[in-house]
Amino acid sequence: MYSEGTGGPEELNDAAEQRRGAAQRFRDTELPLVKLWTYYYGIGGDIDEVSLDAYLNEALDLPAAQVGLITTAMAEMTEGDTE
């Protein structure tokens, strides 16, 4: 889960690591970007699809709250049906 490592002292490193992890997980899940974005939007996400794409390609940093939502979206979408 994404909660590991949050709030630690090395926040910058954490953020980079988290971003790498998210990018890796996104590639692993093979979710279409548009589906992930729609789900992420559904749980309160505020970043546009292009920025989400950039984040998942490790080309953009996002506020922690959005990062949390992206990670949560991937976790919820892969833990079974997305009811």
Add this chain to the structure above:
Amino acid sequence: MAGSDALTTSDEYQDLLLGSAEFSDFLLGLATMSATLLGADTRTVFCTITVERNGAPSTMSSSSDLGRRLDERQYAADAGPCLTAVRQQSAVLVEDMATDQRWGKYAQAALSEGVQAMLAVPIRTDDSSRAALNCYARKAHAFDEETVSLLETHAASMSRILRLALRLHAPQAYPEHLRRALKSRAVVDAAIALIMLQHRGGRDGALELLQLAAVSSNRRIQQIATDIVDGGSFSAARLDGG
């Protein structure tokens, strides 16, 4: 042709609307009611209802298979009494199909199916749709002045319930997964608003609390948000040491 004793009551319309799972079921009910109203043997007179909606396929409902075939012929030809009534929103009476020159090939088709007379009256709806009630008879001159007037009153009486039905069965603007996301977002936003209010905090903080609550209870964000909105308070106060 004998007119029936009484027009359909609004209660009957409402029952029909509430009892119809699909829009087409509802229209079929209206068509059947209309045929009954004419008080005639359904083998000699039958009714169909046509609804055209902007940006959605048109719907036809018929009290008989023959009616459906005849409606479909009009759509295939893109012309005919029903379509004229629908599109021009004015009544069309064909007293004798054999002598009426207006309908070209459609008249032939109707005659070959044994239909000699037709009456189509518009049902007023709203700007986004148009509707008409169509009656077919196996006898020429079946629709006298009195029947025309009765059906026009009947069509007017259906207007209100049809408008309601059109709203209730609106064509879906969004596919299922998008509607789910919209619904979820609405709940999450409401929950965030509540959390912000209770904690006098910012949106990011509220999002964080939602996520913490989801993780600690191993549930989805949407479920947590639904609980918060339903319960009216954020019961996970312990999360921020409160």
